[in-house]
Amino acid sequence: MLKPSAVAGPLNGVTVVDLTRVLAGPFCTMTLAELGARVIKVEAPDGGDDSRQYGPFVNGKSAYYMSLNRNKESVALNLKDAADRAIFEDLLSHADVLIENFRPGAMARLGYGWETLHAKYPRLIFCAASGFGQTGPYAQRPAYDVVVQGMGGVMSMTGHPGMPPARVGTSVGDITAGLFSAIAINAALYHRAATGEAIQIDVSMLDCQVAICENALARYFATGKVPGPSGARNPSITPFESYATADDYMIIAAGNNALFAKLAELLGKPDLATDPRFDSNDTRTKHAEALKAAMEAVLKTQSRAHWFALFDKNGIPCGPINNIKQVAEDTQVAARNMIVEAADPVAGRVRMAGNPIKMPAFADPHARAPSPELGQHRATLVAELEAARAR
Amino acid sequence: MLKPSAVAGPLNGVTVVDLTRVLAGPFCTMTLAELGARVIKVEAPDGGDDSRQYGPFVNGKSAYYMSLNRNKESVALNLKDAADRAIFEDLLSHADVLIENFRPGAMARLGYGWETLHAKYPRLIFCAASGFGQTGPYAQRPAYDVVVQGMGGVMSMTGHPGMPPARVGTSVGDITAGLFSAIAINAALYHRAATGEAIQIDVSMLDCQVAICENALARYFATGKVPGPSGARNPSITPFESYATADDYMIIAAGNNALFAKLAELLGKPDLATDPRFDSNDTRTKHAEALKAAMEAVLKTQSRAHWFALFDKNGIPCGPINNIKQVAEDTQVAARNMIVEAADPVAGRVRMAGNPIKMPAFADPHARAPSPELGQHRATLVAELEAARAR
Numbered sequence: 001m002l003k004p005s006a007v008a009g010p011l012n013g014v015t016v017v018d019l020t021r022v023l024a025g026p027f028c029t030m031t032l033a034e035l036g037a038r039v040i041k042v043e044a045p046d047g048g049d050d051s052r053q054y055g056p057f058v059n060g061k062s063a064y065y066m067s068l069n070r071n072k073e074s075v076a077l078n079l080k081d082a083a084d085r086a087i088f089e090d091l092l093s094h095a096d097v098l099i100e101n102f103r104p105g106a107m108a109r110l111g112y113g114w115e116t117l118h119a120k121y122p123r124l125i126f127c128a129a130s131g132f133g134q135t136g137p138y139a140q141r142p143a144y145d146v147v148v149q150g151m152g153g154v155m156s157m158t159g160h161p162g163m164p165p166a167r168v169g170t171s172v173g174d175i176t177a178g179l180f181s182a183i184a185i186n187a188a189l190y191h192r193a194a195t196g197e198a199i200q201i202d203v204s205m206l207d208c209q210v211a212i213c214e215n216a217l218a219r220y221f222a223t224g225k226v227p228g229p230s231g232a233r234n235p236s237i238t239p240f241e242s243y244a245t246a247d248d249y250m251i252i253a254a255g256n257n258a259l260f261a262k263l264a265e266l267l268g269k270p271d272l273a274t275d276p277r278f279d280s281n282d283t284r285t286k287h288a289e290a291l292k293a294a295m296e297a298v299l300k301t302q303s304r305a306h307w308f309a310l311f312d313k314n315g316i317p318c319g320p321i322n323n324i325k326q327v328a329e330d331t332q333v334a335a336r337n338m339i340v341e342a343a344d345p346v347a348g349r350v351r352m353a354g355n356p357i358k359m360p361a362f363a364d365p366h367a368r369a370p371s372p373e374l375g376q377h378r379a380t381l382v383a384e385l386e387a388a389r390a391r
Numbered sequence: 392m393l394k395p396s397a398v399a400g401p402l403n404g405v406t407v408v409d410l411t412r413v414l415a416g417p418f419c420t421m422t423l424a425e426l427g428a429r430v431i432k433v434e435a436p437d438g439g440d441d442s443r444q445y446g447p448f449v450n451g452k453s454a455y456y457m458s459l460n461r462n463k464e465s466v467a468l469n470l471k472d473a474a475d476r477a478i479f480e481d482l483l484s485h486a487d488v489l490i491e492n493f494r495p496g497a498m499a500r501l502g503y504g505w506e507t508l509h510a511k512y513p514r515l516i517f518c519a520a521s522g523f524g525q526t527g528p529y530a531q532r533p534a535y536d537v538v539v540q541g542m543g544g545v546m547s548m549t550g551h552p553g554m555p556p557a558r559v560g561t562s563v564g565d566i567t568a569g570l571f572s573a574i575a576i577n578a579a580l581y582h583r584a585a586t587g588e589a590i591q592i593d594v595s596m597l598d599c600q601v602a603i604c605e606n607a608l609a610r611y612f613a614t615g616k617v618p619g620p621s622g623a624r625n626p627s628i629t630p631f632e633s634y635a636t637a638d639d640y641m642i643i644a645a646g647n648n649a650l651f652a653k654l655a656e657l658l659g660k661p662d663l664a665t666d667p668r669f670d671s672n673d674t675r676t677k678h679a680e681a682l683k684a685a686m687e688a689v690l691k692t693q694s695r696a697h698w699f700a701l702f703d704k705n706g707i708p709c710g711p712i713n714n715i716k717q718v719a720e721d722t723q724v725a726a727r728n729m730i731v732e733a734a735d736p737v738a739g740r741v742r743m744a745g746n747p748i749k750m751p752a753f754a755d756p757h758a759r760a761p762s763p764e765l766g767q768h769r770a771t772l773v774a775e776l777e778a779a780r781a782r
Contacts, residue, residue, distance in 0.1 A: 010582030010590065023605070035578050050647065054606075054627050055673045056613045064627055067609035131708075133749065136726030142708040144644040146623065146631055151642075151710045153718040155623070155633075157560025159550055165633040165640050165712050167623045168559045169548025170605045179570040184748040186577030187426050191401030193584035199401065199752040207747035210718060210729045214414070214561045214744075215445075217730070218458035220715045221742040222447045227715055232537065232546070232558045236445050236455055240537055242546075242556040249556050251542075253535040256441065282446045317522075317533040319542045321556050324611045324618055327544040327601060335527030338601045339608070351612040353605075356598035357575040358524065361590040 002038065002094045002384060006369070007071060008362045009036025014189065017042060017091055018072070019100040021049045023145065023171055024129050024205060026068040027178030029099060032185065033071040034355040036362070037097075040381065041069065041372065042088065045076040048374040058347035067352040069371035070342050076375030079110050090385045092121050096192075097185055099127040103142070104134045114200045125188045125198045129181045133204030143205055145173035152209020157216060159229040166229070176208040233292075238284035239263070242321060244296050245304040252295075253317040256281065263316050267298045337364050344370040393429065393485045393775060397760070398462060399753045400427025405580065408433060408482055409463070410491040412440045414536065414562055415520050415596060417459040418569030420490060423576065424462040425746040427753070428488075431772065432460065432763065433479065436467040439765040449738035458743045460762035461733050467766030470501050481776045483512050487583075488576055490518040494533070495525045505591045516579045516589045520572045524595030534596055536564035543600020548607060550620040557620070567599040629675035630654070633712060635687050636695040643686075644708040647672065654707050658689045728755050735761040 004013045014037040018029045026049070033039040043049055054064040075091075077084040092098060098117065100107055107113055107128070114126050128134060131143020149155045149167050159166030184201040192198050210217070215236060216227050227235055232242035232251075239260065242249045254263045257273075257280065264272040272278050272294060277287040284291055299307060304320070311318040322330065328339060328351075340354040350370065358364060395404045405428040409420045417440070424430040434440055445455040466482075468475040483489065489508065491498055498504055498519070505517050519525060522534025540546050540558050550557030575592040583589050601608070606627060607618050618626055623633035623642075630651065633640045645654045648664075648671065655663040663669050663685060668678040675682055690698060695711070702709040713721065719730060719742075731745040741761065749755060 010578040013585065014581075027605075031574060035574075053672065055676070056610055058613050063609040063613035064606040067606045132723055133727055136723045138723040141703065142706060143710075144628075144631065144646050144708050146625060146633075147642050147644050147708050147710045149642075150633065150712040151718075151721070153713055153715050154559070154561050155712050156714040159557050159560075159622075160554055163551055163554065164635075165623045166550050166557060166620070167625070167632070168545070168563070169550075169618075169620060170545050170603050170607065171625070172559070172563060172603065175603050175605060176567075176570070179567070179574065180747050183422060183426075183570065183573045183577055184750065186574055186581055187401040187748075188750070189581040190405075190577055190584060193581055194404070197752070199750050202749040202751065203747060204727065204749075206723060207727050207729050207745075207749070210724055211744050211747040212561050212563065212566050213715065213718065214418075214566060215455040215458045216561065216715050217719060218454040218741075218743050219447055220719060222449050222454035227560075229557070229560060231550075232556045234537060234558070234562070237535075240535065241558070242537075242541065244555075251538050251540075253538050255535055281444065285446070312532065315533060317535050317538050319534075319538045321541040321546050322544055323547040324544050324604065324607050327542075327604065328608060328611060330542070332523055332527045332529040332597060333601055336524055336595065336598050338598050350609075352609050353602050354598075356571050356594060356602040357578075358593040358595075358598070359575065359579070359590050360593065361588070 002388065005033065005036055005038035007033065007036045009034065010359065012036035014038070014097065015040065015095045016097040016099065017095045020129065021101065022051045023068065023174035024177040025099055025101040027175055028129065028181040029072065030068050030070065031178070031182045035357065039072040040091065041072045041074045043074055043076050043374055045078050045375065048074070048076065052374065061344065061347045066344065066347060066350050066371045070352070070368040072372060073377035073381065074372035074374055075378045075381050087382060087385065092117070092124060094388065095124060096189065097125045097127065099129065099181065101129045104130055104139045118198065123192065123198050125185060125192065125201070127181055127185050127201040127203065129177055129203045131205050133207060134202045145171040148173040148205040148209050152206055153213045153216065154209055157227050157229055160231050161229055173205050173209060176212055177203055177205040180208050233288060236285065237281060238288045239291060239295060243292065243299050245299045245307055246302055248304045249321055250304045250307060251319045251321065252311065259316060260284070262314060266310055266314055266316065267295065269294065269298060337366060340366055340368050342368045342370040393779065396424065396427055396429040398424065398427045400425065401750065403427035405429070405488065406431065406486045407488040407490065408486045411520065412492065413442045414459065414565035415568040416490055416492040418566055419520065419572040420463065421459055421461065422569070422573045426748065430463040431482065432463045432465045433468050434465055434765055436469050436766065439465070439467065443765065452735065452738045457735065457738060457741050457762045461743070461759040463763060464768035464772065465763035465765055466769045466772050478773060478776065483508070483515060485779065486515055487580065488516045488518065490520065490572065490576070492520045495521055495530045509589065514583065514589050516576060516583065516592070518572055518576050518592040518594065520568055520594045522596050524598060525593045536562040539564040539596040539600050543597055544604045544607065545600055548618050548620055551622050552620055564596050564600060567603055568594055568596040571599050624679060627676065628672060629679045630682060630686065634683065634690050636690045636698055637693055639695045640712055641695045641698060642710045642712065643702065646708070650707060651675070653705060657701055657705055657707065658686065660685065660689060728757060731757055731759050733759045733761040
């Protein structure tokens, strides 16, 4: 057995061999590392993870790469070279999980397909994260985030009617595939602990986009109506979107009749709650534009700060639309340790998003180990493997 | 021990008691049920899960509710009534996981805070999913999806510059909290199998929004620049967005130099790849608008079908922007069993998104058990608990 990670967490003692690059896979293994797994990133010697080339750079080191690879080790191995393959296979013999995001078939061509690996390493869980999955007519097509955001439906519902398409402002095509992969790997670890059996996992970015369409598919099948973009408005709940005040937009989400009646009273328009157009969530959703106009006529007479103070005191769910600077400076974000940092030997002090899985049994330190240079841990890992073999 | 779920999966044998309503919690427990856990939904007798009231309805049953609660059982219990509390506590004594999404403090007021439960049921994992978390200055504030989408930064980067705010077209505020909760619960099940210890989990919707800001926070800390909305354009990779053709928009994602050179050649403009404005991802991203104009000048001379056939044959990542109807009819989506159905006794044939976690060791049937009526399984569960007590 190899040494455990220095990070305390429920997965401490688990070793993950990580062949993934850029975003979906690295987001998954970052999450596993936060939970205490030891993550060993195996990179191609000629440049390594593509995201090392994505700007902006801090002293030449990619901020994009650094935000996803803290707490990991890096070993550069050429999987077509016999000596490096021997190191890789030695590593697999100690590993609990292997994750890769090559095109389907690439691992088998390297001699590392599921059947081969499962026969040789019966305790190894194998997760493949790909664009379209290991099966089906598109399996061999290349995919990136915006391709599956487009194909999976979420872009068709994002943005404003009549405007050019808009993507989700963060790479949810990759990120959701990383999250579903992390769920699958943890479930497989539990299953192996319960039964001794290691299993294969096949996660596709497109499948994950379909899964997060939420009730849009159910609504379409129920009504035959195809949802389009609706700005900031929720298609099922009203009032539940952004509204203009005298000086800025704010979010108001009065998701049931009691909250709406309270909101109407605070706006000085109690009659809205008994107006037959607005007396249930269903009727409010049918007359969302009329309701928005009636609400904004009042909201525009005062500042956002005024309304926020009034609504907050009275329990109406509401809030600002924060930009990234405001998120970084928010007191709740700070109180939850959601901005963490690493002391990087190249880039200096690096700040990035923290871990949203809070488990009071384990520490959630403010400092993270920095993301590794390409191949930084090869020598120590090789020595560790040799020592393990000698035992 | 209670009976396992009829669904085969890595969590078969695990029992989850589910106090959650609407979306984040039910999305989490739907995922656990897909993995083979038995999920027992404990609902308030006066109406149950709020989402039962969200339209559209099929024969009076909510499509929204049905899309999230397949494969679950429902028991209506009043947690302020002594007889019902006895049933609830009996159920907890057999359960592996309890999940709730009340406001922080509500469970303790019911006598079911973590310390109390952990002392009485030392094997019970406890997950609280809330708007802002159990700690920090906003802990008692109410939150819904669009509130945390606004506060967490993703809305500030979604949509078009100069336009009113746009939300992500699906409820990622809830869904990502559901996904991180599912990761946490699985990790805790593994930890309990490895050590015998059951732990407490605290997931906040706002924290999860910060976590999916991805490299936006890292870019801001590296450069001091605050990212805004950019339509369909990825802020780090170019070309990587939607482009207009003669008849429709399409996605093109040529994320590295080799792909871009190939794309330039296929457009009949090989010089683009050596133009100093466009010769690296970094320079292309700096001159994204000029590059888009140059590409669209050619793309608009032919139909999307023409370009799609050409690019697809040559390995350029590309695709359509599918609406929900097109997603539902896509051949890859069908081949991956990503639209599943239930035979609902009230609503008839119900179709909804499938499970994106594919594990070849377990079946992925096309049929799911229908979502339960309020309290449908109370009598059978009470009988099962009595039989377990008699043993």
